[in-house]
Amino acid sequence: MIKVIEPNTDNVTIKAVKALMTEIHRDDAKDRNKDRNYVNMQVNPCKMCMPMGGALALKGVKNAMTIIHGSQGCSTYIRRHMAAHYNEPIDIASSSLSEEGTVYGGSKNLKIGFRNLVNMYQPEVVGVLTTCLAETIGDDIERIVREVRDTGEFEGIDIIPIPTPGYGGSQTEGYFDTIKALMAYFVKKPVHVGKVLEEALEPLEPFINIILSDATCEDVREIKRMVELFGVKAIFIPDISDALDAPFTNHYNKLSEEGISREELKKVIYAKATIELGDLVGPNHSPALFLEEEFGVKAYRLPLPIGINNTDCLVHALAEVLDTDIPKALEVERGRLMDGMIDAHKHSATGDIAVFGDMNLVMGIAGLVLENGMHLKLAATGSMSKRFKEQLESKLDQYHQKAEILQDTDYETIREVIQQEGVNLMMGPSDGKFIWEKDHVDFIRVGFPVHDHVGAQRKNLMGYKGSLIFLDEITNHLLDQKHKGYRDRMYQTYYPKKESHKPIQADEAVR
Numbered sequence: 001m002i003k004v005i006e007p008n009t010d011n012v013t014i015k016a017v018k019a020l021m022t023e024i025h026r027d028d029a030k031d032r033n034k035d036r037n038y039v040n041m042q043v044n045p046c047k048m049c050m051p052m053g054g055a056l057a058l059k060g061v062k063n064a065m066t067i068i069h070g071s072q073g074c075s076t077y078i079r080r081h082m083a084a085h086y087n088e089p090i091d092i093a094s095s096s097l098s099e100e101g102t103v104y105g106g107s108k109n110l111k112i113g114f115r116n117l118v119n120m121y122q123p124e125v126v127g128v129l130t131t132c133l134a135e136t137i138g139d140d141i142e143r144i145v146r147e148v149r150d151t152g153e154f155e156g157i158d159i160i161p162i163p164t165p166g167y168g169g170s171q172t173e174g175y176f177d178t179i180k181a182l183m184a185y186f187v188k189k190p191v192h193v194g195k196v197l198e199e200a201l202e203p204l205e206p207f208i209n210i211i212l213s214d215a216t217c218e219d220v221r222e223i224k225r226m227v228e229l230f231g232v233k234a235i236f237i238p239d240i241s242d243a244l245d246a247p248f249t250n251h252y253n254k255l256s257e258e259g260i261s262r263e264e265l266k267k268v269i270y271a272k273a274t275i276e277l278g279d280l281v282g283p284n285h286s287p288a289l290f291l292e293e294e295f296g297v298k299a300y301r302l303p304l305p306i307g308i309n310n311t312d313c314l315v316h317a318l319a320e321v322l323d324t325d326i327p328k329a330l331e332v333e334r335g336r337l338m339d340g341m342i343d344a345h346k347h348s349a350t351g352d353i354a355v356f357g358d359m360n361l362v363m364g365i366a367g368l369v370l371e372n373g374m375h376l377k378l379a380a381t382g383s384m385s386k387r388f389k390e391q392l393e394s395k396l397d398q399y400h401q402k403a404e405i406l407q408d409t410d411y412e413t414i415r416e417v418i419q420q421e422g423v424n425l426m427m428g429p430s431d432g433k434f435i436w437e438k439d440h441v442d443f444i445r446v447g448f449p450v451h452d453h454v455g456a457q458r459k460n461l462m463g464y465k466g467s468l469i470f471l472d473e474i475t476n477h478l479l480d481q482k483h484k485g486y487r488d489r490m491y492q493t494y495y496p497k498k499e500s501h502k503p504i505q506a507d508e509a510v511r
């Protein structure tokens, strides 16, 4: 007789299956990642997928549009997260693959979708991103895009195929791969006209390429300001600062007129250097290394400028590239951050911190947590990166601390560790709100996506100024925890009930 298994009965809950697998692999039980990977099942993974990062990068390109080759759900998922996070209208087209396209190939759908998109939006640039489905059925988007171009109907539109299989990595790899694909498409080796380089005929003011991952729109504006204090222009590849945080106007444009233009993209090889902020993706994903290897533009790969040490790295790199002194204004801002660190230090030690989300952001925030004397209990990401683990372990050693490091993880595991380690403050994207709701652990929303609060795009946590704003926010959360219930605690400590006549212990008075 066949036994019908009812869903949600005890024997088939996800928890029970995991418990069984843990039992079977008792020897591995201490290694959470290994255990998790063996089970190959995640509950609410701690990452977004690759086309999400691709769509985000394309939003920072002027007059660009994205079409996602896959099922409608993929583009809806991306649109929904981006629209809620940025509170801006987010248009992303889809080739809407259905059963027929899945079985016989999605070329027809993609071509129809592409034509509709051009009719509606008249873009200058179109990024064609793939998804799990398009990659699994083996659609050759290079060929499909070539066939679209060969019709001659779309003269003047730059159509760029970008492979971003959802399972191929996180949004971080999707973001960097898309920037690299833009470079590979637009940047060409200079052609000589007589003795003069054709592309260099126009005089160019000195500039630096900046590639910045996991930044808010305000962070981009802040880093731009810092670079420009050195007297050079910063070209952000891409530039989401105004595109995804646009001021209100009476005129609505379907496509963003902000962001890096295709003309600027063609000129990135004339930069003094490329500074890539967010150095944890593998070298094969790095646009800065691509520009260096192919065109000789010097590459600097640095951590996100969060906290004093990481921001110093950026400032010193800029001084080195430009062979100049650090501007006075930045020295003043650094001094102000140090002053703020001194203000915070007497409260920082009460912080038992968990950070989760994108690996670059987790690493940046972990640096700020450690350099301010808080206790890092957990650093978790959905990505897999050898560099993430190595760099974090070395940072922890430097500050004589130990923390749980999770990669390729999910929110169920994160919750378990937070409970075990007695974390009192979490920082990460909105997906952590379930832990906040259920376990009442204090929570600062940071990273992407933040869809249950407003203003995520205006938050500034990078640079000396942003780090200070962020440190103040953290310290104020810790102070609120201290003050919450303070009177009641003091009353209970210093006015014991008469009948108990229990003497007050010194350590009771401290807590």
Ligand code: SF4
Residues within 6 Å of the ligand: 049, 050, 051, 070, 073, 074, 077, 130, 131, 132, 133, 165, 166, 167
């Ligand atoms: S993981 Fe795959 S199926 Fe899911 S939204 Fe991303 S690309 Fe689409």
